[in-house]
Amino acid sequence: MHQLMTQLVAGYTGLDSNDRITVIHAHALIGEALAFRFARETIRLRAGWDDIGLEQSLVINDVVTQHIALVLDGLRAAQQR
DSSP states (O other): OHHHHHHHHHHHHOOOTTSHHHHHHHHHHHHHHHHHHHTHHHHHHHHTOSSOOHHHHHHHHHHHHHHHHHHHHHHHHHHHO
């Protein structure tokens, strides 16, 4: 999974998939998504939710998707300079 994510990051941004920085960027993106899995109770309490159901999952998905787009678009823009 990590290798595939690295290749996706490289393909979108134009970075070299064998470069350690690209590997680390991919790892950071995976980590952001995993943070919600491991800190489920914390996010539930901090967001004021009784539970994390479909509606809450959609909110989380929207935020993570926005973060990933911002990171990848920023990396792409930096690579094109």
